[in-house]
Amino acid sequence: MQSGYPSSERLPPEQQARLGALPFLIFSSRWLQLPLYLGLIVAQGVYVVLFLKELWHLITGATSLGEQEMMLIVLGLIDVVMISNLLMMVIVGGYETFVSRLRLEGHPDQPEWLSHVNASVLKVKLAMAIIGISSIHLLKTFIAAGTLGGLPKCSTEVVQAVAQASDHATKVACSALTAEGVMWQTIIHMVFILSAIGIAWTDRIMVSPERAATRAGEAHH
Numbered sequence: 001m002q003s004g005y006p007s008s009e010r011l012p013p014e015q016q017a018r019l020g021a022l023p024f025l026i027f028s029s030r031w032l033q034l035p036l037y038l039g040l041i042v043a044q045g046v047y048v049v050l051f052l053k054e055l056w057h058l059i060t061g062a063t064s065l066g067e068q069e070m071m072l073i074v075l076g077l078i079d080v081v082m083i084s085n086l087l088m089m090v091i092v093g094g095y096e097t098f099v100s101r102l103r104l105e106g107h108p109d110q111p112e113w114l115s116h117v118n119a120s121v122l123k124v125k126l127a128m129a130i131i132g133i134s135s136i137h138l139l140k141t142f143i144a145a146g147t148l149g150g151l152p153k154c155s156t157e158v159v160q161a162v163a164q165a166s167d168h169a170t171k172v173a174c175s176a177l178t179a180e181g182v183m184w185q186t187i188i189h190m191v192f193i194l195s196a197i198g199i200a201w202t203d204r205i206m207v208s209p210e211r212a213a214t215r216a217g218e219a220h221h
Helices: 021-060 067-098 112-116 119-147 156-164 179-220
Strands: none
Touching: 021 067, 067 119, 119 179
């Protein structure tokens, strides 16, 4: 399993003993990231509560909600799941790459992508996850965009009241969307896609010389 940090656990005991006080302090500072990953685990739990709340609303409103409203709630559930997947990649992959090995070799539940995770692979996977989340938000916007032109724009007070409502029973005869807002959301989504392509292309350029050197070494032997 690859990692993006020079773990002292890979060194023989006699070499580990040679670490001076300053190098040991600097290397041990990686554990300062542990509270950050624990905090993300708490955030994961909050998203579980949010998912169950939205799922309960979908179940209780199965006979009263319209098709579009149900579709938006389902897309919201998918959005929560994809954000949860993003959190798991950051928690597991980030801890494995930058803090300490999880020693999951041979574990039946070890994620397939974790066997070859490093900083570059993690960046590409995170970029793809962000594109997926942005796609769900954009799809929700396109579904709700059917009200454009048919309903007046909501005032700021109405938008805030709907956002702060504890349920989805709030009905307003106006739209919080604008054609300009939909356009900018589409542009931002395209920027995410181009950024992911750039990250993947940069990773490919950087990895190619390493693969060539590895193949040359194998041919030499």
